[in-house]
Amino acid sequence: MKRIAIIGAGFRGIGCLRVLLQHGYQVDVYEKNNDVGGVWHPSNNYQGLKIHTPAKLNQFFDFPYPDNIDLSERLGSKQIFEYIKSFCIAKDLYSHITFNTQVHKIQYNTQSKTSTLLLSTNNGREYVTNKYDFIINTNGFCDKHIPEFKGAEKFNGEIIHSFDATEEEIKSIISSNKKVTVVGAGKTSTDLVSTFSKYNYKLTWLYRKAYWFLRFSPLQNAIKNGSSGDSGFSIYKMLMLLGFLISSHFPNLGCWLWKMTDVIDTYGERHSDFKKFHVALIDDSEFKTLKESNKLYGVIGEIDRFDKNGYYLKNKRFIESDVVICCTGSSGTKSLVNIEIDGEKLNLNNVYKSYRASVIPQVPNLIFTAYHHFVMGLGDGELQAQWIMNYMESNYNEAYLRKNALTYDYPFFTKLILFDASEYYFPSFMKMQFDFIKNHEMGSMEYVKFIYNFFFKPGRLEPLKMNFSTHVQEHEIRTAPIEHA
Ligand SMILES: Cc1cc2nc3c(=O)[nH]c(=O)nc-3n(C[C@H](O)[C@H](O)[C@H](O)COP(=O)(O)OP(=O)(O)OC[C@H]3O[C@@H](n4cnc5c(N)ncnc54)[C@H](O)[C@@H]3O)c2cc1C
Ligand SMILES: NC(=O)c1ccc[n+]([C@@H]2O[C@H](COP(=O)([O-])OP(=O)(O)OC[C@H]3O[C@@H](n4cnc5c(N)ncnc54)[C@H](OP(=O)(O)O)[C@@H]3O)[C@@H](O)[C@H]2O)c1
Numbered sequence: 001m002k003r004i005a006i007i008g009a010g011f012r013g014i015g016c017l018r019v020l021l022q023h024g025y026q027v028d029v030y031e032k033n034n035d036v037g038g039v040w041h042p043s044n045n046y047q048g049l050k051i052h053t054p055a056k057l058n059q060f061f062d063f064p065y066p067d068n069i070d071l072s073e074r075l076g077s078k079q080i081f082e083y084i085k086s087f088c089i090a091k092d093l094y095s096h097i098t099f100n101t102q103v104h105k106i107q108y109n110t111q112s113k114t115s116t117l118l119l120s121t122n123n124g125r126e127y128v129t130n131k132y133d134f135i136i137n138t139n140g141f142c143d144k145h146i147p148e149f150k151g152a153e154k155f156n157g158e159i160i161h162s163f164d165a166t167e168e169e170i171k172s173i174i175s176s177n178k179k180v181t182v183v184g185a186g187k188t189s190t191d192l193v194s195t196f197s198k199y200n201y202k203l204t205w206l207y208r209k210a211y212w213f214l215r216f217s218p219l220q221n222a223i224k225n226g227s228s229g230d231s232g233f234s235i236y237k238m239l240m241l242l243g244f245l246i247s248s249h250f251p252n253l254g255c256w257l258w259k260m261t262d263v264i265d266t267y268g269e270r271h272s273d274f275k276k277f278h279v280a281l282i283d284d285s286e287f288k289t290l291k292e293s294n295k296l297y298g299v300i301g302e303i304d305r306f307d308k309n310g311y312y313l314k315n316k317r318f319i320e321s322d323v324v325i326c327c328t329g330s331s332g333t334k335s336l337v338n339i340e341i342d343g344e345k346l347n348l349n350n351v352y353k354s355y356r357a358s359v360i361p362q363v364p365n366l367i368f369t370a371y372h373h374f375v376m377g378l379g380d381g382e383l384q385a386q387w388i389m390n391y392m393e394s395n396y397n398e399a400y401l402r403k404n405a406l407t408y409d410y411p412f413f414t415k416l417i418l419f420d421a422s423e424y425y426f427p428s429f430m431k432m433q434f435d436f437i438k439n440h441e442m443g444s445m446e447y448v449k450f451i452y453n454f455f456f457k458p459g460r461l462e463p464l465k466m467n468f469s470t471h472v473q474e475h476e477i478r479t480a481p482i483e484h485a
Contacts, residue, residue: 001026002392005117005129007103007337008138010038012369014084015060015381016136016388018091023389028129030119032102036088040080044142046165048195049077052187052216052281054223057377057454061463063087071460072223074216074281080378105338106135108363115365133365134392137337138381140370140416145331150305157309157322162188165325174199179310179320183303184327185211186421187280190267192327193293194286204319205297209276210268212255216281218263222455237455239263244426244451251277251424267294275424279376336413339363348413353405356441357432358384359391360412361401367391370416372432374442375450375464386466387441406435442466 002025006013009031020027033041040051051058056071058080065071065083075083088094105118107128114131144161152159157178160169173180174196182192185207196203218236239261247254255274258264264277267290282290301313310320339346341362351360357372367388374383396404420428436442443465450464 002133003131004028004134004136004392005030005115005132006136006138007117008038009033009036009097009099010138010141011040011084011378012381012384013038013136013138014088014093015379015383016138016369016385017093017096018060018087019382019385020389021093021096025389027096028132029097030101030103030117031097031099034099036084036094036097037081038138039142040077040084041142042078042081042166044163045077045081046162046188046192046195047167047170048191050074050191051077051080051378053377054220054281056223056461057375057379059379059461060087061379061382063090064460070224072220084378103337105340106137106363106366107340108342108365110342113365115363134388135366136369136388137366138369139336140368141330143331145329146326147303147328149303149311151311152306154308155306155311155324157324159306159324159326162192162325162327165192170195170199173323174201178322180204181206181311181319181321181324182327183207183324184329185209185268185276186327186329187211187213187278187282188329189327190282190286190290192325193297194289197289197293203297204299204321205293206299206301206303206313206319207268208300208302209271209273210266210294212259212264212266212274212277213280213282214258214278215263215265215287216283219281219455220283236263240455241451247424247426248430249427251426254426267291268298268300275421277425279425330416339366349411351412352410353402353407354412355396355401355405356387356391356435356439357406358387359401359405361398361405364396364398364401371412372429374433374436374466379463383464383466387436390441406431440467 004020004025004027006016006027006029009029013029014036017027017029033043035041051074053074054072055065055069055075058075059065100122101119103117103119106115107118108115112131114133115135116131117129118126119129120126142163144163146159146161149159180196180203182189182203182205189205189207193205222234222237239257240263243254243258243263246257251274255264255277256272265287267287301315301317304312304314310318312318336348346362354360354371358367369384373380433447437444437447446465453461
């Protein structure tokens with residue numbers, strides 16, 4: 001029986017654990033935090049964080065939300081955390097997870113084709129595990145990225161990452177009347193600007209260029225109409241689908257269509273640089289707040305250097321600030337575990353090839369899950385697990401993987417597709433999907449059907465079907481209600 005270690009107990013780690021156990025593998029999960037959840041663990045949640053994809057898209061396949069949850073709604077981070085915990089309890093997964101334990105090193109042996117892990121626990125104990133046949137590394141999404149600012153050491157105030165802007169922290173900032181700067185133009189910055197505006201609190205919103213986002217309100221209407229039985233065609237649905245199809249090859253044209261027909265919106269200047277496009281969803285009332293906040297507090301610019309009481313922008317303007325909240329996203333590599341091959345450290349900056357955006361040829365028994373996704377939403381772990389089982393049973397060697405890997409024009413581990421603002425989203429996403437479709441691991445019609453069902457079919461979303469014999473079909477219905485946050 002194959003022994004597998006999973007690094008991380010976020011949605012992908014838990015999805016993989018569940019599916020692999022169902023198929024008889026022996027699996028151990030190591031998680032540095034004190035509970036499951038990953039991005040959705042309270043220690044990583046800023047105030048106001050919700051999942052932006054509707055509940056319909058965010059269920060484990062055999063663990064649907066109870067009937068009191070509106071599938072068109074976006075659930076709050078606390079609800080998502082409760083959901084993954086109740087899934088782990090219901091499926092008896094906790095006993096397979098070792099918490100408060102960080103993986104520091106993966107040691108691959110080319111002779112035995114197995115790996116051991118170097119671990120450390122919260123109380124300082126270090127140890128090496130037994131041999132594993134495969135390692136699944138889910139690390140990547142909750143690594144905090146804060147840019148290296150010149151003069152930061154002179155600054156009397158605080159520079160924090162958005163993950164640390166918890167409810168407590170924001171209340172303390174407001175009660176001590178601190179001057180706040182929110183840095184960034186992505187989804188996180190919009191959430192925090194909205195949160196501060198709920199308190200009527202002044203701030204500086206500093207960013208380089210405004211982003212386009214999908215409008216949530218018409219999509220929610222489409223999903224709601226669907227759930228009440230009216231799955232009819234609408235111009236909105238047609239535009240939405242057409243935009244997706246066109247964008248996968250001609251992102252400017254697809255986004256331009258969406259821009260002209262108000263499928264997307266922005267809080268800032270209506271530019272045509274569609275690399276600044278987030279698949280994230282913002283509803284119309286929030287857009288209104290953001291547009292007002294942008295008029296009042298928006299500053300287009302970039303920090304040049306910090307001084308005692310604030311920072312200078314590149315255009316020499318000085319802005320006073322006590323707290324700078326960096327909504328500057330996640331880092332793909334910051335805490336990526338060290339990898340050794342037969343005792344020699346692998347330099348990840350020299351890795352340009354990746355097989356299905358999941359395996360680097362040098363270490364065939366190590367699978368990464370953070371660098372592509374089959375579907376938006378939390379069921380992705382279960383889909384990845386299906387691919388992983390098929391991959392593990394195929395026993396490919398380094399030469400095969402090299403021959404069949406895609407070559408990237410940047411070091412592979414420097415970018416996470418979801419967080420890469422320097423590329424058009426849809427073509428990068430489709431390039432990865434196409435690799436699976438071209439190799440008959442995912443049917444193109446199955447994929448189109450899945451997208452169609454998301455927008456057009458009433459009720460629950462059927463999982464994407466992959467072309468593997470191991471596909472999980474089992475459907476159990478969960479009855480316990482989830483409390484609203
Ligand atoms: C703020 C934010 C909002 C998002 N919103 C959405 C959304 O609305 N919809 C959507 O589909 N996607 C969203 N995403 C993408 C999101 O990351 C995925 O949906 C999903 O939750 C990621 O799960 P994961 O298991 O891949 O990674 P994570 O949730 O990051 O889990 C990885 C786990 O690995 C652990 N870990 C890392 N390194 C080690 C180590 N060395 N040793 C031991 N443990 C380790 C971490 O502690 C963590 O628990 C969002 C991402 C962010 C950052
Ligand atoms: N569920 C939700 O509601 C939700 C909430 C938050 C995030 N998310 C998801 O999480 C992911 C990350 O979103 P995010 O908004 O946290 O991060 P992000 O999309 O990576 O955006 C980072 C922002 O920081 C800016 N930035 C980065 N480095 C900078 C620097 N050195 N100086 C100035 N600005 C810098 C970027 O500017 P440039 O664009 O100019 O490079 C960009 O505006 C996205 O996929 C998003 O969909 C979802």
